[in-house]
Amino acid sequence: MYVILVYDIGEKRVGKMLKHCRKYLNWIQNSVFEGEITEVKLKEMVHSARKIMDEESDSLIIFKSREERWLDKQVVGLERMSTDNFL
Amino acid sequence: MYVILVYDIGEKRVGKMLKHCRKYLNWIQNSVFEGEITEVKLKEMVHSARKIMDEESDSLIIFKSREERWLDKQVVGLERMSTDNFL
Numbered sequence: 001m002y003v004i005l006v007y008d009i010g011e012k013r014v015g016k017m018l019k020h021c022r023k024y025l026n027w028i029q030n031s032v033f034e035g036e037i038t039e040v041k042l043k044e045m046v047h048s049a050r051k052i053m054d055e056e057s058d059s060l061i062i063f064k065s066r067e068e069r070w071l072d073k074q075v076v077g078l079e080r081m082s083t084d085n086f087l
Numbered sequence: 088m089y090v091i092l093v094y095d096i097g098e099k100r101v102g103k104m105l106k107h108c109r110k111y112l113n114w115i116q117n118s119v120f121e122g123e124i125t126e127v128k129l130k131e132m133v134h135s136a137r138k139i140m141d142e143e144s145d146s147l148i149i150f151k152s153r154e155e156r157w158l159d160k161q162v163v164g165l166e167r168m169s170t171d172n173f174l
Contacts, residue, residue, distance in 0.1 A: 004091060004150055008117040008167065029146050030095040031118070046163055053164050059116050060163040063091055063150070070157045076133055076147040077140050080095065 002068035003042065005033040008059045009052075016052050021045070028081045036068065089155035090129065092120040095146045096139075103139050108132070115168045123155065 005025055009017045018027070024045045025033035037045070042062070049060055065071050092112055096104045105114070111132045112120035124132070129149070136147055152158050 006093060006116055006119045008119075029093055029148055032093045032095075032148070034150075046161070050163060055164040057165060059165045059167050061116055061119070062161040062163070063121075064159040064161065065152060065157055070152055072151040074133070074149040074151065076137060076149070077142040078144055078146045080146050 001037065001039065001042075002065045002071060003033075003035065003037055004063040004065075004071075006061050007031050010054060010058055013052055013054065013058065017049065020049060020052060026081065028079075030080070034073075088126065088129075089123055089152045089158060090121065091150040091152075091158075093148050094118050097141060097145055100139055100141065100145065104136065107136060107139060113168065115166075117167070121160075 003025065005021060007014075007017060007021070008031065014031075021027070021033050024037055024041060025035035028034050042064075046060075046062070053060065090112065092108060094101075094104055094108070095118065101118075108114070108120050111124055111128060112122035115121050129151075133147075133149070140147065
């Protein structure tokens with residue numbers, strides 16, 4: 001499935017979360033990731049993300065689309081997509 | 088159509104962009120909006136967003152899905168969705 005992930009994480013934890021999400025998805029903008037992922041890998045990512053987060057104050061939202069082609073993407077201005085999204 | 092909008096805007100312009108996007112979509116998290124919108128209204132929103140942005144350094148990404156039901160949403164931690172998303 002194709003997912004878009006956005007997070008709003010406290011400053012002390014955001015570096016760790018960035019590193020964590022980069023193992024699974026492509027960083028495309030400040031606090032925003034996208035990419036293809038399996039249900040199992042998504043569960044694994046969310047499970048360990050919870051350990052990083054303070055669930056009282058941090059927020060993580062994942063939009064799941066069964067197919068990438070059901071999602072059109074329009075970029076206005078600078079495209080910040082980084083290519084170094086692999087370990 | 089249903090859209091998810093994320094932006095990364097310079098500090099001097101972000102307040103204006105927040106106010107602008109709120110006229111069209113629901114704010115759900117820092118720099119993230121979602122909601123139902125027509126093609127015409129989306130064009131209008133992007134057109135005026137460009138006037139606010141510095142397209143050399145700011146970034147706006149819009150994911151469009153023809154139907155909301157093609158998108159599942161999972162929230163982990165705090166759900167920051169604000170209710171005052173109307174003019």
